[in-house]
Amino acid sequence: MAISLSSGAHPQLQPIVAKMSFFDTLLFHIIHLVDKLNLWHRLPVFMGLSYLAVRRHLHQRYNLLQVGGVNGHEHKREDEVPYRTADGTHNDPRDALVGSSGTFFGRNMYPVTSSCGILDPHPSVVASKLLARKEFKDNGMQFNMIAGSWLQFMIHDWVDHLTDTQPVELQAPAHVADLCPLKSFMFFRNKKVQTDSPAMPFGFLNTRTAWWDGSVIYGNNRDDMHRVRAYHDGKLKISEEGLLLHDNKGLPISGDVRNFWAGLTLLQSLFIKEHNLICDFLKAHYPDFEDEKLFQCARLVTSAVIAKIHTIDWTIELLKTDTLSVGMRANWYGLLGKKFKDRFGHIFGASLSGLVGQKKPRDHGVPYSLTEEFVSVYRMHSLLPDKILLRDLSSTTSEDKCPPILEEIPMEEMIGVEGERRLSRIGVEQMLVSLGHQSSGAVTLWNYPLWMRKLDTADVNGEDKPDIIDMAALEIYRERERGVPRYNEFRRKLLMIPISKWEDLSTDAEALEALREVYGDDVEKLDLLIGLHAEKKIKGFAISETAFFIFLLMATRLEADRFFTTNFNSQTYTEEGLEWVNKTEALKDVIDRHFPDLTKQWMRSSSAFSVWSSMPGP
Incomplete structure (x- = not known):
């Protein structure tokens, strides 16, 4: 991003820096200089990692920042709770409720009330002028x-907001009504x-467990967990075809199926x-293990495999640079690498030996939670296409690089109960190959799916009552109602240089014209979601630098989980379970275990998350 160079800290950052310790102030000035030169991602790997x-x-x-106080709810001894609980309780040694279902979202910055108001500019205007897809950009x-x-799949493991029970209406202004598929719609705030903290008097509750505990397949409470368990040899319910079973309403049986579609339930079935x-x-290996012991050990191993894949496979593909490839693997293994850790164990600190396997969990003085800002930067509905390109696997040969397209299925037919019916006819292997060969959308302006602007939530939740919403407009509204700072203030709070004019954000003439039309000349009005989509990206990044810095912070929260630190050992996981985690490096390893012929024939990419017909990396 082109920011003019000036001496000292940026004037708008000086009040924040003034509250820092002397040592932290010195560190800030170092990174601030690098930011002024737009340099860190172009530095040699070691220098980039140091930054x-x-x-x-x-x-x-x-x-x-903590929302609400730690009340000291009694935590049982670790030997009394040797496994993950259904609702995420009894993980933190100081408070049994930390990170559990129904607790507060944390914050990365204090909530704000924008002076321009929750409807300025109107969310429907922002959605229509800056988000609505003109043509699909892959x-x-x-x-x-x-x-x-x-x-x-990961969002369903981590976060979902408790909503109010009284619906409200959002009505589009007359001058954009013709651009909106819905002139008005009802939704729940x-x-x-209320909290017990004077510094932050209110907050919002997370209905999912915030730990990386596989709740996407195991559920967020005892009732959910009971529903998915087979109660035989520790196993979970699954159909003979390798897909999710369904109840009498056609709803899939898995840990968390709110807002479901075929891509989500496909991954749920794979990890079941x-x-x-x-x-x-x-x-x-342990024939004397009964159902409960097998279930709990397998849950620990599966959850760790999911967390590891996200850390050193998915995120590396999202942020495809040498620096982040080394950095994300260092989160798991440390800078000394896997071979050293395999041989000598976790004998140094987090930097050299990794966050995983430390002797004690670390929360840096703030009880573990996921944050409102973390939720905000994970809003990437632009990844979703308009159609799923179903591939024909029956008329291909081993020489074919990519199977031909058999059918183009509108996304509306792949969501909810109808999508489950489609998936059952397609099958696991054909769906995996099809999704593997199809590029996702780009996280950029004018790429928000139009079908999500008239989304019937009854379709994706199996409800009887129609409830049609404009997700694009609703996302803008909800960021504002939760007090997430708008883009420029968000950057200040992250110690990043704010923009002073639209040209600092983008060099695209069409984008600049649209930004001025919606926000005028006031860059302080710019919504976070729009800024994240408009911001010029670092080469190799699928997301903005601003979003990445929240990722940078929250990825290290892995070390607050005792099942990745104190209890990441053979006594808890078993030796064989720990070895299973250690040998799994990528999603490809999981697919290989279940569909070896599929990956051998069709996956020519370096990762299961990059387009399968691409050639392996160097």
Whole structure:
């Protein structure tokens, strides 16, 4: 981003820097100089990692905020709770409720009330003028539709807001009504809950467990978990075809199926198969293990496999640079690498030996949670296409690089109960190959799916009552109602240089014209979501630098989980379970275990998350 060079800290950052310690102020000035020169991502790998390490330290000090107090809910001894609980309780040693379902989202910055108001500019105007897809823009060969589906798979593991019970209406202004597929729609606000903290008097509740615990397939409470378990040899329910079973309403039986579509349930079924295979593996080594012991051990192993894939496979494809490839692997293995850690174990600190396997969890003085800002930067519905390109596997040969397109299926037919019916006819293998060969959308302006601007939530939740919403407009509204700062203030709070004019954000003439039409000359009005989509991207990044810095901070929260630190050992996981995690490096390894012929014939990419017909990387 082109920002003019000036001496000292940017004037708008000086009040923030003034509150820092002397040492942190010195560190800030180092990264601030690098930012002025737009330099860090062009530095040699080690220097780039050093910059990111300094940034992460500052964010851990100044961008982790607690919402509500730690009440000291009694935590049982670790030997009394040796496994993950259904609702995420009893992970943090100081408070049993930390990170569990129904607790507060944290914050990376204090909530704000914008002076321009929650409807200025109107969310429907922003959605119609800056988000609505004109034509589908793909992501090239970098990110495929398995990667796009994986994003939702992870969201269903981590975050969902408790909503209020009283619907409200959002009505489009007359001058853009013709551009909106819905002139008005009813929706539920996120429920605002009073806290016991004077510094942050209200917050919002997360209905999912915030830990990386596989709740996307295991559920977020005991009832969910009971529903998915087979109660035989530790296994989960799955159909003979390798897809999810369904209840009498046609709803899939899995841990969390809100807003479901075929790409999400495909990954849920794949990891249910993985869980069940781990159960068989453990049963062969420990024939005296009963159902409960097998289930709990397999859940630990499967959850760790999911977390590892996201860390050193999915994220590396999302941020495809040498620096981030080394950095993300260092999060898991440390800078000394996998071979050293395999041989000597976790004998140094987090930097050299990784976040995983530390002797004690670390929360940097703030109880673990996922944050409102983390939710905001994970909003990437532009990844979703208009159609799924179904591939024909029956008329191909081993010499074919890519199977031909058999059918183009509108996305509306792949969501909800209808999508499940489609998926059952397609089957796991054909769907995997199809999504693997299809590029996801680009996270950029004018690429938000039009079908999501008239989305019937009854279709994706299996409800009887129609509830049609404009997701694009609703996303803008909800960021504002939760007090997430708008783009420029968001950057200030992240110690980034704010923009002073639209040209600082983008050099695209069409984008500049549209931004001025919607926001005038006031860059402070710019919504976070729009800024993240408009911002010029670092080469190799599928997302903006601003979003990435939240990722940088929150990825290290892995070390707050005792099942990745204190209890990441053979006593908890078993030796064989720990080895299963250690040998799994990528999603390709999981697919290989269940469909070896499929990957051998069709996957020519370096990762299961990049387009399968692309050639392997160097």
